[in-house]
Amino acid sequence: MEKTRTFIMVKPDGVHRGLVGDIVRRFEHRGFRLVEAKIMRVDRALAERHYSQHVGKPFFDELADYITSGSVFAMILEGDNAVAIARSMIGATNPAVATSGTIRGDYATSVEFNVIHGSDSPESVEREIGLFFGTQD
Numbered sequence: 587m588e589k590t591r592t593f594i595m596v597k598p599d600g601v602h603r604g605l606v607g608d609i610v611r612r613f614e615h616r617g618f619r620l621v622e623a624k625i626m627r628v629d630r631a632l633a634e635r636h637y638s639q640h641v642g643k644p645f646f647d648e649l650a651d652y653i654t655s656g657s658v659f660a661m662i663l664e665g666d667n668a669v670a671i672a673r674s675m676i677g678a679t680n681p682a683v684a685t686s687g688t689i690r691g692d693y694a695t696s697v698e699f700n701v702i703h704g705s706d707s708p709e710s711v712e713r714e715i716g717l718f719f720g721t722q723d
C-alpha cells in the first residue's frame with residue numbers, strides 16, 4: 587500500500603502533562619514514521635485558520651483560548667492509511683465515548699481538553715501541513 591501522511595498535534599494539555607513521549611511512542615510502535623516534528627505556540631490567527639470550520643460556533647472562543655494557552659507538539663507522520671489509522675488511535679472527539687486503549691480514551695475526560703488533534707481527510711492533511719510546516723513536497 588502507498589504510504590500517506592497525516593498531521594497530528596498534541597494539544598497544550600497533553601504537552602503540559604508530559605504525554606508527548608508516550609503519544610509519539612504509540613504512533614511509532616504502530617508503524618508510523620516521524621517525518622517532521624516541532625514544539626511551537628499557536629497564535630489566535632493560526633487557531634482561526636486551523637479551526638476555520640468552527641469559527642462562530644458557541645465553543646469556538648473556549649477552543650481558541652485553549653489551543654493558544656501553551657505549547658503544542660506538531661508532527662507529520664507517514665504510514666499506510668495514515669489518516670484513518672491515526673484517527674482510530676486518537677479515538678472519539680468526546681472522551682466520554684472514546685474507547686479505552688485510544689489516546690483520548692486513556693488520557694482525556696472532557697471534549698474541551700481532549701489532548702490531541704489528527705487530520706480527518708487527505709484534504710485536511712494538505713491544508714494543516716501547509717499551515718503548520720509550510721508547503722510540503
Ligand code: DAT
Nearest residue numbers: 640645649678679697698700702703704706
Ligand atoms: P476532532 O478534534 O475529533 O477532529 P472536531 O474537528 O469536530 O473534532 O472539533 C475540533 C475540536 O473542537 C475538538 O477536538 C474539541 C472542540 N469541540 C468540538 N465540538 C465541541 C463541542 N460540542 N463542545 C466543546 N468543544 C468542542
Ligand code: MG
Nearest residue numbers: 703704705706
Ligand atoms: Mg477535526
